[in-house]
Amino acid sequence: MANKTKNKKGHSKSGGINTIYLTKMGMHNLVANRSMSLSSISVLTACLLLIGVSFLLLFNIQNLVKDVENQNVVVVFAKDNISQEQLGKIESDLKAIPDVTDVEFVSKAQGYKEQLAELGVEEDAFDGIINNPLPDSFRISVTNIEQFGTTLAAIKNVENVDTVRESQEIVNQISTLQVSITAICLIIVAVLVIVSLFIIANTVRITMVNRKIDIQVMKSVGATNTFICWPFMIEGIVIGLISGLLSLGLTYVFLATEGDVLNSLFGLFGSHTVSGIEVLPYLIFCYIIAGVLLGSVASVVSIRKYLKKEGSEANEI
Amino acid sequence: MIEFKNASMKYKTNGVVALDNVNVTINDGEFVFIVGASGAGKSSFLNVIMGQEKIDSGYVRVGPYRMHNIKKRDLPYLRRMLGIVFQDFRLIPKMTVYDNVAFALRVIGMSEKKIRRRVKYVLKLVDLTDKTDNFPNQLSTGEKQRVAIARALVNNPGVIIADEPTGNLDPVLSGEIMSLFDKINSLGATVVVVTHDLELVRQFDHRVVTIESGKIVSDIPSRTAELVSAIVPSAANSQEENDG
Numbered sequence: 151m152a153n154k155t156k157n158k159k160g161h162s163k164s165g166g167i168n169t170i171y172l173t174k175m176g177m178h179n180l181v182a183n184r185s186m187s188l189s190s191i192s193v194l195t196a197c198l199l200l201i202g203v204s205f206l207l208l209f210n211i212q213n214l215v216k217d218v219e220n221q222n223v224v225v226v227f228a229k230d231n232i233s234q235e236q237l238g239k240i241e242s243d244l245k246a247i248p249d250v251t252d253v254e255f256v257s258k259a260q261g262y263k264e265q266l267a268e269l270g271v272e273e274d275a276f277d278g279i280i281n282n283p284l285p286d287s288f289r290i291s292v293t294n295i296e297q298f299g300t301t302l303a304a305i306k307n308v309e310n311v312d313t314v315r316e317s318q319e320i321v322n323q324i325s326t327l328q329v330s331i332t333a334i335c336l337i338i339v340a341v342l343v344i345v346s347l348f349i350i351a352n353t354v355r356i357t358m359v360n361r362k363i364d365i366q367v368m369k370s371v372g373a374t375n376t377f378i379c380w381p382f383m384i385e386g387i388v389i390g391l392i393s394g395l396l397s398l399g400l401t402y403v404f405l406a407t408e409g410d411v412l413n414s415l416f417g418l419f420g421s422h423t424v425s426g427i428e429v430l431p432y433l434i435f436c437y438i439i440a441g442v443l444l445g446s447v448a449s450v451v452s453i454r455k456y457l458k459k460e461g462s463e464a465n466e467i
Numbered sequence: 468m469i470e471f472k473n474a475s476m477k478y479k480t481n482g483v484v485a486l487d488n489v490n491v492t493i494n495d496g497e498f499v500f501i502v503g504a505s506g507a508g509k510s511s512f513l514n515v516i517m518g519q520e521k522i523d524s525g526y527v528r529v530g531p532y533r534m535h536n537i538k539k540r541d542l543p544y545l546r547r548m549l550g551i552v553f554q555d556f557r558l559i560p561k562m563t564v565y566d567n568v569a570f571a572l573r574v575i576g577m578s579e580k581k582i583r584r585r586v587k588y589v590l591k592l593v594d595l596t597d598k599t600d601n602f603p604n605q606l607s608t609g610e611k612q613r614v615a616i617a618r619a620l621v622n623n624p625g626v627i628i629a630d631e632p633t634g635n636l637d638p639v640l641s642g643e644i645m646s647l648f649d650k651i652n653s654l655g656a657t658v659v660v661v662t663h664d665l666e667l668v669r670q671f672d673h674r675v676v677t678i679e680s681g682k683i684v685s686d687i688p689s690r691t692a693e694l695v696s697a698i699v700p701s702a703a704n705s706q707e708e709n710d711g
Contacts, residue, residue, distance in 0.1 A: 168576050182561065367557050370517075371571035371618065372547035
């Protein structure tokens with residue numbers, strides 16, 4: 151007998167499962183039970199789409215926060231009447247603070263000029279009326295919004311720093327929003343993963359009940375649990391794969407045709423929308439790998455449970 | 468060899484005694500009818516042999532397996548030693564006759580080349596060569612049972628277990644099926660047939676074990692065996708030794 155080994159009792163033991171035959175059997179079953187397969191694919195596609203949308207939302211929120219971070223310029227005013235050396239020391243101290251990405255020196259005169267330009271006033275409009283009230287300053291870009299409070303405290307502690315202008319309230323709000331939205335998205339994803347597992351497991355279970363006699367025949371001729379599980383696992387994997395591909399296609403169609411909806415939503419916050427191409431690896435993971443994993447895990451768990459509970463006997467009807 | 472020693476079993480769900488201190492030995496190559504009324508314990512006897520029920524006390528051995536403590540993972544390998552034939556045939560409706568029979572060999576990972584050769588041989592043995600590509604719903608009841616027998620035989624098991632194999636057949640077909648079991652037995656397989664059809668049992672010269680309320684109430688050897696024992700006493704002694 152091909153690939154035949156013996157178990158410890160000296161009786162025939164399958165040397166290797168005929169995987170090609172079992173895979174064909176799984177594919178055949180998928181087509182034979184097409185109404186059940188189609189309903190599984192539809193429901194799983196819906197779940198995967200919702201998971202994908204949650205991820206897209208998450209990516210866009212993270213992108214929005216990153217944009218705010220990039221725009222997050224803190225202005226540090228130095229004390230009046232300090233030497234060039236002291237100004238240089240402030241600059242080097244600021245650069246040494248973690249999460250400070252860029253430090254730009256703005257001289258007293260340059261700052262005044264920029265303020266006037268921002269107000270739309272001629273440069274010489276106040277000549278002879280008021281003296282330049284602005285001190286020398288530094289424009290600082292800060293990253294990692296979650297640590298903004300710590301970074302700010304470090305900036306304020308630098309010697310010869312007089313005042314610091316920042317918008318911590320906005321930063322705090324965005325940071326809180328990011329945490330909340332991330333948590334909500336992850337909860338949605340977790341719930342949908344459980345729902346998907348449940349749906350596929352139930353579909354496989356119904357299929358198994360329909361094929362109770364087949365399973366009993368398999369048992370009576372000496373099939374191992376692995377042999378019985380394989381075709382069901384193939385069915386689950388293919389259902390997951392098709393659902394994943396469908397979800398991926400639908401998401402791309404949506405982004406291509408209705409991407410403006412996202413653009414206008416996130417554009418309100420001055421952020422650009424994360425496109426499908428940017429998150430392609432994540433979407434492939436979300437849809438195809440998650441679909442295949444969900445399909446196979448749910449099938450195996452379901453059939454193992456069934457075999458343990460009901461299908462272990464070769465003779466029962 | 469199948470051996471029951473003081474084997475007793477009670478159904479846990481209703482407390483009914485299924486087997487009560489059963490002692491019987493079926494030697495390799497024997498043909499044994501297990502007879503008794505419905506609920507007498509015949510199916511429980513088979514279920515213990517197939518590893519579907521475990522005895523509460525005593526000792527049962529099927530080939531190299533001790534059935535009172537057989538591990539779940541060994542059950543598939545035990546069943547590959549047994550060819551099981553059911554009253555309701557248990558054919559897979561979506562498979563052809565060929566595939567239904569070949570299925571038992573695919574389960575054990577045999578190569579397709581060997582499967583073709585083996586299936587061809589058993590289908591010839593049960594006289595179904597011309598029905599290879601038919602589906603079960605295109606067969607008569609007698610033909611369905613012959614496919615089930617071919618499937619049980621194809622793996623060349625040492626023991627054929629048949630649970631009421633003629634229960635759904637008319638007397639003529641029943642006789643044909645039993646003749647087929649006779650033929651299989653003559654090829655060297657041990658055959659254990661559970662039936663309540665005493666008329667059919669009388670037509671064949673085989674050992675008959677009667678079960679009533681879980682007990683073996685009679686164990687009548689075949690007339691040929693009796694005759695041989697009477698002529699050659701050493702044969703009887705050897706039989707007793709085996710039984711003991």
